[in-house]
Amino acid sequence: MQLLILEDEEPAAEQLRRFVQQYNPAARIVGECQQVSEAVDYLRTHPAPDLILSDIELLDGNVFRVFEQVAVSSPIIFITAYDSFLVQAFEQNGIGYVLKPVQYAQFAAAMQKYERLRQALQGAALQQLTAAYAPAPQYRQRLVSKSRAGLYVLPVADIPYFQLRNGVTHAVDGQGRAFVLNETLSQLEAQLDPAAFFRLNRTEIVQLSAIERLEAYFNDTLIVHLKGQTLTLTSSTHRTPELRRWLTA
Structure with missing residues (x-):
């Protein structure tokens, strides 16, 4: 001293x-x-x-x-x-x-x-x-889907949303094609960049850049319209407030 x-x-x-x-x-x-x-x-x-x-x-x-x-x-x-x-x-x-x-x-x-x-x-x-x-978090940049036709390498940036169907996680691309993944939806949520992907509800994760518009629905939920797709997603009631904050962050 x-x-x-x-x-x-x-x-x-x-x-x-x-x-x-x-x-x-x-x-x-x-x-x-x-x-x-x-x-x-x-x-x-x-x-x-x-x-x-x-x-x-x-x-x-x-x-x-x-x-x-x-x-x-x-x-x-x-x-x-x-x-x-x-x-x-x-x-x-x-x-x-x-x-x-x-x-x-x-x-x-x-x-x-x-x-x-x-x-x-x-x-x-x-x-x-x-x-x-501290090292920056390393988020997944690509995923692999196994099928009878072989292995599909899926760039994460090209996936508008992920969806749980009959208990199995699927990555859905811009053409609406669904690819089976081994990861659970919760595992994916932890591996994806939270600035780019959001967990809408128990069965769906959406990419911010894939959202075209939001539409108010009943019981404080939101319908999510995706670019270039007719299918829509819906936020759960308890996730809607966080979705609004996420979109304006």
């Missing part, structure tokens, strides 16, 4: 050094500034510290003048004799506000809060990184 101390009184600065060493012997104080101008120069020319321990009033003015001149990304624990700057402190990356005279227990509590926040942020960043680099 790398810390920057902004404090104009040597006894107070020495106390912070002791408290830092007591709290975390591995922590390193990378800089100390007694003036606003010093702090501005340091923050402009050095990497951002992990944490800043800062008084409010420095030798040449209020520490908030620092934040007017340089963007500060590091969290700050304010350690001060003044209790009137609380709102300003938390508007400027403040995560703690400790009043002087400082007791070690107060200092340690503020440091523990910093540790908790850092761990939470690191966990969130790791989740985002993992999600960003």
